[in-house]
Amino acid sequence: MREKATTLYLGPQHPGITGNMMIRLKVEGDTIVGAQTEVGYLHRAFEKLQEKRNWLQSFTLMCRYCVPETDPMEESYARAVEEIEGREVPIRAKYIRVMVLELARLASFMLWYGGQNGSLGLYTMGQWSVGDRNYILDLFEELTGGRVYHMYIWPGGVRRDLPKGFEQKVLKTMDYLEKRLGDYDDLMFDNAIFKKRTQGVGLVDKATAIEHGVVGAVLRGCGIKSDIRIDDPYEVYDKLDFEVPTAEGGDIWARALVRRQEARQSIRIIRQVIADMPGGSVYNKVPNPQKWILPKGDAYVRTESVRGEIGLYLVSDGGNMPRRVHLRGAAYVHAVSLLEDVLVGENVADVSAIMNSLGTCPPEIER
Amino acid sequence: MEKIKANLIEHVKSSFPEASATNHDGNRLDFTVKKECIPSILTNFKDILGYIHLSHITCVDWLEEGEFEMIYIVWSPEDKIKIFVRTRVERDNPVMPNIDMIWRQANTYEREFREMYGIQFTGLVGAEEFILEDWDGPPPMRRDFDTEKYAEETFFHRPGREDALDVREEIIKRSLEEIPDYAKKYSR
Amino acid sequence: MIKMINDKNSQKIVDIIQNWSRKHSIWVLAYGTGCGAIEIPPTMTSRYDAERMGVRGAATPRQADVLLITGYLTTKTLKRVLRVYEQMQDPKYVIGFGSCTINGGMYYDSYNTIKVLDKYLPVDVYINGCMPRPEAVLAGFGKLQELIGEGKANGATKYKENLEWYRANQKKVIPTWKRPEYNW
Numbered sequence: 001m002r003e004k005a006t007t008l009y010l011g012p013q014h015p016g017i018t019g020n021m022m023i024r025l026k027v028e029g030d031t032i033v034g035a036q037t038e039v040g041y042l043h044r045a046f047e048k049l050q051e052k053r054n055w056l057q058s059f060t061l062m063c064r065y066c067v068p069e070t071d072p073m074e075e076s077y078a079r080a081v082e083e084i085e086g087r088e089v090p091i092r093a094k095y096i097r098v099m100v101l102e103l104a105r106l107a108s109f110m111l112w113y114g115g116q117n118g119s120l121g122l123y124t125m126g127q128w129s130v131g132d133r134n135y136i137l138d139l140f141e142e143l144t145g146g147r148v149y150h151m152y153i154w155p156g157g158v159r160r161d162l163p164k165g166f167e168q169k170v171l172k173t174m175d176y177l178e179k180r181l182g183d184y185d186d187l188m189f190d191n192a193i194f195k196k197r198t199q200g201v202g203l204v205d206k207a208t209a210i211e212h213g214v215v216g217a218v219l220r221g222c223g224i225k226s227d228i229r230i231d232d233p234y235e236v237y238d239k240l241d242f243e244v245p246t247a248e249g250g251d252i253w254a255r256a257l258v259r260r261q262e263a264r265q266s267i268r269i270i271r272q273v274i275a276d277m278p279g280g281s282v283y284n285k286v287p288n289p290q291k292w293i294l295p296k297g298d299a300y301v302r303t304e305s306v307r308g309e310i311g312l313y314l315v316s317d318g319g320n321m322p323r324r325v326h327l328r329g330a331a332y333v334h335a336v337s338l339l340e341d342v343l344v345g346e347n348v349a350d351v352s353a354i355m356n357s358l359g360t361c362p363p364e365i366e367r
Numbered sequence: 368m369e370k371i372k373a374n375l376i377e378h379v380k381s382s383f384p385e386a387s388a389t390n391h392d393g394n395r396l397d398f399t400v401k402k403e404c405i406p407s408i409l410t411n412f413k414d415i416l417g418y419i420h421l422s423h424i425t426c427v428d429w430l431e432e433g434e435f436e437m438i439y440i441v442w443s444p445e446d447k448i449k450i451f452v453r454t455r456v457e458r459d460n461p462v463m464p465n466i467d468m469i470w471r472q473a474n475t476y477e478r479e480f481r482e483m484y485g486i487q488f489t490g491l492v493g494a495e496e497f498i499l500e501d502w503d504g505p506p507p508m509r510r511d512f513d514t515e516k517y518a519e520e521t522f523f524h525r526p527g528r529e530d531a532l533d534v535r536e537e538i539i540k541r542s543l544e545e546i547p548d549y550a551k552k553y554s555r
Numbered sequence: 556m557i558k559m560i561n562d563k564n565s566q567k568i569v570d571i572i573q574n575w576s577r578k579h580s581i582w583v584l585a586y587g588t589g590c591g592a593i594e595i596p597p598t599m600t601s602r603y604d605a606e607r608m609g610v611r612g613a614a615t616p617r618q619a620d621v622l623l624i625t626g627y628l629t630t631k632t633l634k635r636v637l638r639v640y641e642q643m644q645d646p647k648y649v650i651g652f653g654s655c656t657i658n659g660g661m662y663y664d665s666y667n668t669i670k671v672l673d674k675y676l677p678v679d680v681y682i683n684g685c686m687p688r689p690e691a692v693l694a695g696f697g698k699l700q701e702l703i704g705e706g707k708a709n710g711a712t713k714y715k716e717n718l719e720w721y722r723a724n725q726k727k728v729i730p731t732w733k734r735p736e737y738n739w
Binding site: 011012013014015019020040041042043044045048049052060061064067068111114126127128130131133134137146147148149363 | 584585586587588589590592593594596597600601602612614616627629631632635639661662664665666667668685686688
């Protein structure tokens with residue numbers, strides 16, 4: 001006896017979804033046969049607003065594109081403006097930028113830990129990892145003045161130099177976090193329930209990956225080695241020594257393994273940056289922002305964030321306001337068309353785990 | 368790198384004689400084509416030349432010239448070069464070909480441009496409303512839509528304080544004051 | 556104690572005990588409506604533990620006491636928030652989180668966000684900041700507890716009495732209105 005398909009609204013108010021979006025599911029029994037995502041609950045019209053503010057004012061809007069990880073957006077805007085104008089950035093500022101980016105990666109990775117495990121029922125991980133993330137946010141607060149929105153990396157360098165004794169605090173925090181990551185491994189990766197629930201779920205194979213233009217840890221979980229920091233290097237990544245991990249399988253287990261290895265590489269990069277940091281100034285001063293005019297041209301820059309590749313396209317028409325700012329986050333690719341394909345054939349109880357594993361962040365999709 | 372770029376320009380010009388190429392320093396290369404050639408040139412890049420990753424599709428509104436400009440950016444993991452394919456559409460009744468069948472992710476970009484700019488894509492399948500709900504005005508990203516005026520008329524605003532001071536005058540007044548002794552070491 | 560109960564103010568004693576027990580167990584609905592939802596996990600976990608004040612998460616509107624509007628609201632979300640607010644049962648409170656609920660914040664000229672939250676929903680406590688720190692969130696909950704203890708947190712009663720005014724404001728912003736005219 002065939003059952004008829006019912007429609008379930010996994011709506012905007014739900015404790016299992018990350019953020020504020022809706023998925024319309026067609027379900028037969030317990031299996032999903034069709035899915036349709038609906039976004040638009042967080043649309044603030046950033047691109048329209050940025051055409052009315054001058055070059056330095058629209059920089060304050062850049063960090064609010066995506067909330068869990070705010071530094072890659074600022075960095076891509078700064079690099080695009082410098083590329084159009086041809087402005088040089090001092091070498092010490094580049095090293096500091098790399099350190100701030102890797103610290104933001106670690107903080108966002110801790111938040112992902114809590115979300116991924118909470119969706120499977122392991123709530124202890126969230127209490128541990130989000131509690132330890134506060135140590136990284138303390139470092140940010142001492143350096144920039146804010147926990148979540150930093151506004152520190154701006155066109156021309158960074159806003160101010162490191163305070164006294166900052167490097168020792170960073171190294172102490174890195175030692176502590178490395179020890180704690182070992183504790184998390186015992187709880188999560190050696191856990192039989194976690195293995196049983198994540199192996200073979202949420203499969204993305206290589207052909208689907210290329211057709212949908214998949215980026216980031218999802219692509220590395222399919223076995224393809226690709227990372228913007230090595231393919232198209234920016235700042236000082238070509239002088240640093242680190243690896244890019246991959247895993248086979250394409251399911252949630254493989255992606256979790258890839259992210260765990262990347263955290264270890266991030267700690268390695270931060271230690272190298274602190275050991276190699278040169279002296280000098282940190283800011284190449286821009287002219288008066290009310291009258292700062294850029295020449296005509298356009299630029300496209302790419303950055304690697306924890307979820308994948310972020311692309312920013314910036315157009316200047318010779319005035320003191322940008323003509324067009326278009327940022328495409330990694331969730332734009334993963335959460336609208338890829339999610340609809342991956343969810344077909346899965347169990348309703350696994351939807352939340354798949355969404356967390358693909359890196360869904362709705363503010364990035366609809367800006 | 369320059370040799371690869373020169374080979375690419377030669378290959379594209381032999382199949383599409385009307386395309387024009389601009390070389391930038393670094394790893395970027397631009398091509399400008401007519402809008403009818405877009406599906407065939409992108410298929411050429413994806414299947415024959417190995418540019419398998421679609422990185423970005425974007426649209427710019429040039430109100431003064433009366434045209435929209437669409438830009439497709441593709442990337443190859445072997446050659447490590449970014450290629451920009453540019454084309455122009457007229458503004459009054461814009462119709463573009465659909466590249467849904469080459470990359471499935473282009474569906475999302477095209478639905479958004481249909482809603483925000485009003486560009487029609489031939490044969491596009493997908494729900495009409497993507498981001499906005501019950502919107503009955505003009506397409507909002509066009510440059511002749513004034514968003515501040517719309518926000519003034521539709522929403523309530525909180526009025527400012529009655530004793531509000533002008534910020535610039537206060538800053539100038541304060542910068543001419545005498546700095547007290549205990550604060551001298553903090554001033555610039 | 557018996558003399559106090561036999562007094563004419565016995566109604567007041569019942570109210571005091573009722574308010575005291577309500578203010579130490581506030582359940583927050585799990586709905587992250589805007590950017591401010593990034594500072595809620597640190598508030599609920601180990602360092603700035605909010606559970607010692609009785610604050611924990613609730614899954615559905617029927618089980619929640621407080622609706623935490625974290626940040627800006629678009630018109631699409633406002634429609635869903637109204638439905639959720641009217642499904643919550645008395646006594647219920649609304650906390651406005653962040654500067655965007657006060658006067659629109661940095662999106663003051665956007666065509667999609669509402670600027671003043673007070674005209675559409677009755678707000679009891681505002682928490683200032685962009686992003687408010689977890690200590691500020693705990694202070695906001697402390698202020699709400701004070702108001703409940705004195706019996707002054709009556710946003711829900713205000714909503715019921717002025718329903719036509721609130722409905723007129725909401726219809727101006729949401730063009731296709733399929734909500735019922737009565738309050739649930």
